[in-house]
Amino acid sequence: MKYGWLFVVIIGITGIYLGIERDQPDYTGDFGEYPCFLCASVEPDYEVVVFSSTFCDQCERAIERIQKLCQLTGIQYGGAYYDDAEESFQKLSELGLEKNTDFLVVILKDGAIVDKDTEADTVVQFLSDTVKEASEL
Incomplete structure (x- = not known):
């Protein structure tokens, strides 16, 4: 029993480590198999702009x-614009776009439109794939 305290300390440290490890967010788990962690470091000029309906x-x-x-990739987040705001119509006209759906995501590179998508379900996969393709060109 002389070294029983050592056993308790090791178990305690292991428990603390496993508890902290469990609480860490698994970022790639949130995005499936499509994270794009190096895209922004290769091509930092991308910006994502979102147009959304208010009650969605x-x-x-x-x-x-x-x-x-x-946040994970370093891609610039240009903000979210909502239907009821005048800024939304102004930004759409600057980009030369019309919003015919509840959701619209636009990827810009140096101010030029690279691609756009209207599916809210698969938007992260779309963004990751598009930026990967564009950065490989």
Whole structure:
């Protein structure tokens, strides 16, 4: 029993480590198999702009995922514009676009439109794939 305290300390440290490890967010798990962690470091000139309808829960979840992806990759997040705001119409006209759906994501590189998507469900996969393709060119 002389070294029993050592056993207790080792078990305690292991428990603390495993507890901390479990609480760490698994970012790639949130994005499936499509993370694009090196895209922004290769091509830092990308910007993502989101146009969303005001009362759309699915759109809000997609915006949160886009923000998290932008934080992870370093892609610039140009903001979310909502239907009821004058800024939204102004930004759409600057880009030369019309919004015919509840959700629209636009990827810009140096101010030029690279691609756009209207599916809130698969937007993170779309963003990751598009930026990967563009950075490989």
